[in-house]
Structures are given as structure tokens and as C-alpha cells.
Amino acid sequence: LTGERRTELVKQVKKIGEEYKVAIRNVRRDANELLKRLKKDKEVSEDEMFRLQEHIQKSTDAYISSIDDIVAGKEKEVTEV
Numbered sequence: 001l002t003g004e005r006r007t008e009l010v011k012q013v014k015k016i017g018e019e020y021k022v023a024i025r026n027v028r029r030d031a032n033e034l035l036k037r038l039k040k041d042k043e044v045s046e047d048e049m050f051r052l053q054e055h056i057q058k059s060t061d062a063y064i065s066s067i068d069d070i071v072a073g074k075e076k077e078v079t080e081v
Contacts (some may be wrong), residue, residue, distance in 0.1 A: 001078075006078050006079055009078045010075050010078055010079065013071055013074045013075055013078065014071060014075070017067050017068070017070070017071035020067050021064050021067055024060055024063050024064060024067075025060065025064075027060075028056055028057070028060045031056050032053055032056060035049045035052055035053060035056075036049070
């Protein structure tokens with residue numbers, strides 16, 4: 001592979017990684033909106049809502065970190081000669 005092609009591949013990998021991170025954040029947003037609706041309808045207590053939001057945030061952070069690791073690994077793999 002040429003250096004130019006490697007650069008293009010790295011850009012594609014980063015773009016795909018960013019798309020996955022956006023998708024994960026959208027799921028987090030939807031889950032948090034659902035929790036707020038459940039609290040409003042008094043199906044979930046406020047304490048439980050905050051506990052679940054914290055769990056959602058930790059899961060989101062873990063998945064985004066995983067994606068970052070995968071992207072970095074692929075970037076390294078593509079740039080190796």
C-alpha cells in the first residue's frame with residue numbers, strides 16, 4: 001500500500017469509529033429520555049432513575065473507550081509497513 005492509501009484508510013477507520021460513538025450516544029440519550037418519562041409517570045423513583053443514569057453513563061464510557069482502542073489498533077495496523 002502507498003502512503004497516500006494508508007492515510008485514506010486511517011481516515012475511513014476514524015470516521016467509522018466516530019459514527020459508532022455517535023450511535024452509542026444516541027442510545028444513551030434515548031435511554032435517559034425513557035427514564036425521565038418513567039419517573040414522570042411515577043414508575044421509577046428519583047433515586048433509582050439517577051442510579052440507572054449512572055449505570056448507563058458508565059456503560060457508554062466503556063463502549064466508547066473500547067471503540068477508541070479498536071480504532072487505535074486498526075490505525076497502527078494500517079500504518080505499519
